[in-house]
Amino acid sequence: MPDLLDDDHLxxxxxxxxxxxNRDRRLPAYRRELGFDPVAWLAARPGPQRWLDVGCGSALALFEAAEHLPGNTRITGLDLVGYFRGTPKPGVELVTGSVLSWSPDSPIDLITSVHAIHYVGDKLAALTRMSS
Ligand SMILES: C[S@@+](CC[C@H](N)C(=O)[O-])C[C@H]1O[C@@H](n2cnc3c(N)ncnc32)[C@H](O)[C@@H]1O
Incomplete structure (x- = not known):
């Protein structure tokens, strides 16, 4: 059996x-793939909210979402590849890095990931980091 690549090599x-x-899904595709509406979920909660999207790709869905969310919502898009597109918006920050090493500077209220976790070798480590 061939050796498996570790995550650094993968x-x-x-x-x-x-x-x-495909790194260009828009907000309707996010709603469909997630099976819920992250915008409605965040908007229904009191106080400032922070949303992290792991493997955000171009981040077009996040820019779209920001247009419908209160100004005190902080949206972070994390992706291994800095292929971000769209017009920067207040409240949206984009980070080039891996879910296996990057850590946020404050607690996250909602974490999503659309078609990205299957690219990570150690999925259990990724989910453990995300849930912590
Ligand atoms: C198929 S794309 C989906 C992008 C976006 N979520 C969408 O639906 O348009 C998968 C994304 O996961 C990212 N990715 C893969 N491994 C990653 C890792 N370890 N940490 C963060 N992002 C990763 C890739 O760079 C890629 O942009």
């Missing part, structure tokens, strides 16, 4: 760092 491969995958 993140450098054309499987993960390729330019052909």
């Amino acid at each position: 993140e450098q491969t054309a499987v993960v760092a390729n330019s052909a995958m």
